[in-house]
Amino acid sequence: MMAALLSGCFGGGGGGDDDAIDDPDVRASVSTENRRIFLPDSVEVNKQASGDFDGAMVAAGRAALASDPDDGVVLGDRDVTGFVAQVNAQEGAVTVEAMAENVDLRLDGGYGDFNPSRVTLISREEQDGGDAIFTIYRLDLYNALTPTDLGNALVQSLGVRTAEGVLENLPVSLDNETAHATYMLYLTLAYYSATDVYVSAAVSADELADSYQPVLTGVTSYTNQGDVNAQVKSHEMSKTAEGGGGQADFLFVIDNSGSMSDEQEAISQASTDFETAMAGSGLDYSMAVITTDSDELRDSNADGGFTSSIEEFQVDVVVGSWGSSRESGIWFGEQALLSEGSVAADGFPRQGASLSVVIMSDEVDQYSSYSSGVAFDVNYNLFYENGYCVYTIVDTDPTSYDYGQTYIDLAKATGGSYASIDDLSAFEEIMTQIANNAGGASSIYQLEYYPITGSILVTVDGTQVSNNVSNGWTYNIGSNAIVFHGEAIPAGGQEVTIAYSYL
Numbered sequence: 107m108m109a110a111l112l113s114g115c116f117g118g119g120g121g122g123d124d125d126a127i128d129d130p131d132v133r134a135s136v137s138t139e140n141r142r143i144f145l146p147d148s149v150e151v152n153k154q155a156s157g158d159f160d161g162a163m164v165a166a167g168r169a170a171l172a173s174d175p176d177d178g179v180v181l182g183d184r185d186v187t188g189f190v191a192q193v194n195a196q197e198g199a200v201t202v203e204a205m206a207e208n209v210d211l212r213l214d215g216g217y218g219d220f221n222p223s224r225v226t227l228i229s230r231e232e233q234d235g236g237d238a239i240f241t242i243y244r245l246d247l248y249n250a251l252t253p254t255d256l257g258n259a260l261v262q263s264l265g266v267r268t269a270e271g272v273l274e275n276l277p278v279s280l281d282n283e284t285a286h287a288t289y290m291l292y293l294t295l296a297y298y299s300a301t302d303v304y305v306s307a308a309v310s311a312d313e314l315a316d317s318y319q320p321v322l323t324g325v326t327s328y329t330n331q332g333d334v335n336a337q338v339k340s341h342e343m344s345k346t347a348e349g350g351g352g353q354a355d356f357l358f359v360i361d362n363s364g365s366m367s368d369e370q371e372a373i374s375q376a377s378t379d380f381e382t383a384m385a386g387s388g389l390d391y392s393m394a395v396i397t398t399d400s401d402e403l404r405d406s407n408a409d410g411g412f413t414s415s416i417e418e419f420q421v422d423v424v425v426g427s428w429g430s431s432r433e434s435g436i437w438f439g440e441q442a443l444l445s446e447g448s449v450a451a452d453g454f455p456r457q458g459a460s461l462s463v464v465i466m467s468d469e470v471d472q473y474s475s476y477s478s479g480v481a482f483d484v485n486y487n488l489f490y491e492n493g494y495c496v497y498t499i500v501d502t503d504p505t506s507y508d509y510g511q512t513y514i515d516l517a518k519a520t521g522g523s524y525a526s527i528d529d530l531s532a533f534e535e536i537m538t539q540i541a542n543n544a545g546g547a548s549s550i551y552q553l554e555y556y557p558i559t560g561s562i563l564v565t566v567d568g569t570q571v572s573n574n575v576s577n578g579w580t581y582n583i584g585s586n587a588i589v590f591h592g593e594a595i596p597a598g599g600q601e602v603t604i605a606y607s608y609l
Contacts, residue, residue, distance in 0.1 A: 360396075489516065
């Protein structure tokens with residue numbers, strides 16, 4: 107398990123001589139024919155489902171969290187449901203990407219009472235060298251469903267062993283369970299063979315997803331599963347905090363052609379959520395904007411293109427819709443990032459800072475129209491060579507004329523993620539997820555091995571810190587790092603200890 111490292115902007119992992127844990131049941135786990143899946147101890151595991159099913163249902167509520175949120179959100183006894191399972195590849199799929207496309211189609215089509223009005227891809231990233239894919243969706247439903255009913259519909263659509271499979275003895279909703287019309291779905295796929303595909307999924311209402319983020323990621327993290335006889339080991343690391351959360355620089359490349367005015371306004375408004383997530387991680391961050399037809403940094407305040415002012419960024423990112431119809435976010439991103447380009451001329455990226463590139467366009471990239479016909483090499487380019495993570499907000503429909511294939515391929519090649527541009531109301535979630543991923547890439551608390559997420563124990567000066575997105579820590583799988591948030595960010599000189607199990 108995990109012989110190949112997960113992709114990301116920073117490397118990690120490696121061998122070691124840590125001792126194996128003798129007790130094979132050291133953590134809650136579910137065994138399938140070929141897989142052993144480790145789950146957080148706080149998650150309720152239901153193995154009663156029968157029929158064409160090789161896995162288990164999962165559920166969680168307020169009891170799974172260390173404390174209730176302090177933002178007025180009301181938690182219930184069961185707010186999260188999902189499943190882990192081993193299935194056969196469907197419809198002739200021979201890669202994890204093909205499986206992901208099948209999942210997209212099944213979600214759009216619904217199942218039983220699950221009747222979505224819209225399914226929006228918030229973030230998709232490849233893991234383990236491309237053999238696994240982690241996706242976050244937003245599900246907008248015509249009819250509100252309880253978490254249990256939605257979880258049952260999802261497992262019957264995505265978790266059966268074969269396409270014609272039928273499940274029985276599924277859970278029933280609690281009497282006090284609340285129905286919702288908008289959910290966040292976390293889903294991981296790993297492809298080993300046509301008869302060995304690993305699927306894990308967890309859902310929670312949109313307004314509760316931040317509170318249950320540790321549970322959602324704890325159920326669906328690819329690092330939690332291995333061969334059925336996988337050996338569990340333990341590791342501990344200590345590091346003296348430097349204070350703060352590191353440095354992160356961002357270059358936004360925004361399409362300024364005629365069809366983009368609504369999208370620009372949407373990303374401008376959603377930037378407040380981006381700022382909240384970045385500030386909550388203690389990062390020292392700075393942002394700049396260029397367009398898909400110019401590498402000149404936007405500078406509305408005439409004080410330098412890069413800024414930490416969200417108000418200035420909100421002005422700069424509305425670039426207008428009178429630009430060239432020959433859009434190429436990749437070409438002009440490259441030009442801006444050359445050693446003699448506009449980014450370097452502005453003094454960025456800063457020494458020791460990560461640099462992330464966020465490209466938003468509703469058209470295909472036209473790189474060759476600026477490069478004298480030379481095609482862009484997605485596997486050998488400035489972004490990849492410099493370790494710049496690329497995040498794209500583009501048309502993600504493979505059947506569309508405007509499908510952003512090159513942008514998506516670049517995001518995958520650099521360890522970034524991609525999202526759909528089609529639903530403007532989802533830009534808040536998209537921008538927050540980009541901020542969270544970039545925060546992980548900038549974290550100084552990189553782990554040596556890929557952990558069983560439910561086993562992570564973090565202490566600061568000997569005091570345990572909770573797994574909490576507001577005032578605690580979270581684990582970022584893309585960069586294999588611990589990120590601190592809010593009041594839990596260690597002060598300079600404090601001793602941070604991170605202990606965990608791994609496979």
